Amino acid sequence: MGLFGNFLKKFLKALFAKKGQIKLGIYGPPNGGKTTLANKITMDWLGEEMGSVSPIAHETREIQIKEQITVKSKNKELTFNLVDTPGIATKIDYEEFIKQGMEEKEAKSRAKEATKGVIDSIKWLDDMDAVVVVLDSTKDPYSQVNITIIGNLEARKIPVLIVANKIDLKKSDIKKVQAAFPQYDVIGISAKVGTNIDAFYEALFKLTNR
Amino acid sequence: MLTLQFVPHSEITDLNSEKKIQKLLKIVREEKIILLEGKLHSNEKSELIRKTMEEIDERFKGIEIEELDAQAKDQAFLQKIRTVFINLLLGSRRGLTIIGPASIIKEIKKDPDKIQLFTEEQKKKKKK
Ligand SMILES: Nc1nc2c(ncn2[C@@H]2O[C@H](COP(=O)(O)OP(=O)(O)OP(=O)(O)O)[C@@H](O)[C@H]2O)c(=O)[nH]1
Numbered sequence A: 001m002g003l004f005g006n007f008l009k010k011f012l013k014a015l016f017a018k019k020g021q022i023k024l025g026i027y028g029p030p031n032g033g034k035t036t037l038a039n040k041i042t043m044d045w046l047g048e049e050m051g052s053v054s055p056i057a058h059e060t061r062e063i064q065i066k067e068q069i070t071v072k073s074k075n076k077e078l079t080f081n082l083v084d085t086p087g088i089a090t091k092i093d094y095e096e097f098i099k100q101g102m103e104e105k106e107a108k109s110r111a112k113e114a115t116k117g118v119i120d121s122i123k124w125l126d127d128m129d130a131v132v133v134v135l136d137s138t139k140d141p142y143s144q145v146n147i148t149i150i151g152n153l154e155a156r157k158i159p160v161l162i163v164a165n166k167i168d169l170k171k172s173d174i175k176k177v178q179a180a181f182p183q184y185d186v187i188g189i190s191a192k193v194g195t196n197i198d199a200f201y202e203a204l205f206k207l208t209n210r
Numbered sequence B: 001m002l003t004l005q006f007v008p009h010s011e012i013t014d015l016n017s018e019k020k021i022q023k024l025l026k027i028v029r030e031e032k033i034i035l036l037e038g039k040l041h042s043n044e045k046s047e048l049i050r051k052t053m054e055e056i057d058e059r060f061k062g063i064e065i066e067e068l069d070a071q072a073k074d075q076a077f078l079q080k081i082r083t084v085f086i087n088l089l090l091g092s093r094r095g096l097t098i099i100g101p102a103s104i105i106k107e108i109k110k111d112p113d114k115i116q117l118f119t120e121e122q123k124k125k126k127k128k
């Protein structure tokens, strides 16, 4: 990007930053359920979905933004711009997409787009005011992708809430996620089924100091 | 043939983050597995991931990164690597970071004996 790029980004950011607007990022490895959660949030508070969901990884390959979402509870209110990001990975193999039934050409272009998506997710880290990290709680939480995302947020002093998603599945293990990141709030939900979603919204208030 | 390259702390400590990442990626692109003494900062790891993404194509599928230290909860695969290598070359308390080409690590996961074979060859060479 270079010096000028950075300058441009800062300039644009300042130009569009409206006072009091919070950018809430949804980050995590591919397939954890980021978009499923983003859709649940926008469905609950705007009545519409924001992105497509797939069992094949790297479904989201561009940053998606939904502006002005207001979450309400008894006596609190929180307005933010929701940013759904492409899943971050250290490797992308188009042959994996073919194994899941995709045509070669489509698989190759998906891989190419996915690499760009990862780059954008990383670039956008700096712009977030608070981040929800969505992890698949049936999987090993000690991955370098998870550790790197959370480490970067910590270094930037961006508040983090960890969501242990997919608790509707038998293999789900919230305690393991909690043990991996003991200094963070971890909340178990099922974004797909909607389990514990009210507790998630409560945690959002806490995350953003509302 | 599986090639490992040990990168001691002293070899990268004076490099800035960009040079450090360049050096590491270069080794991985030579299809070698890096055993890096110590750990990368999280911003170096995200930068390494970003640069890796820029280089991915049909042949280079990306990288795997793992860190080994006293607290790490190892999986079976790591356990194996750990016992073999920590004994072999680490007297250091800095921990160890393994960075390798994703496709090669995938092969090893399928057939962990590849690691064993390699270290046995090394031991023989040392004795000579
Ligand atoms: N069982 C179960 N499946 C879920 C849940 N949340 C998401 N999924 C499924 O997990 C898969 C991935 O969901 P996505 O929402 O596309 O995941 P993502 O994190 O946005 O993935 P990328 O965009 O590829 O990074 C889909 O098949 C979802 O239906 C959940 O709470 N429970």
Ligand SMILES: [Mg+2]
Binding pocket: A034, A035, A036, A051, A052, A053, A059, A060, A085, A086, A087
């Ligand atoms: Mg998605």
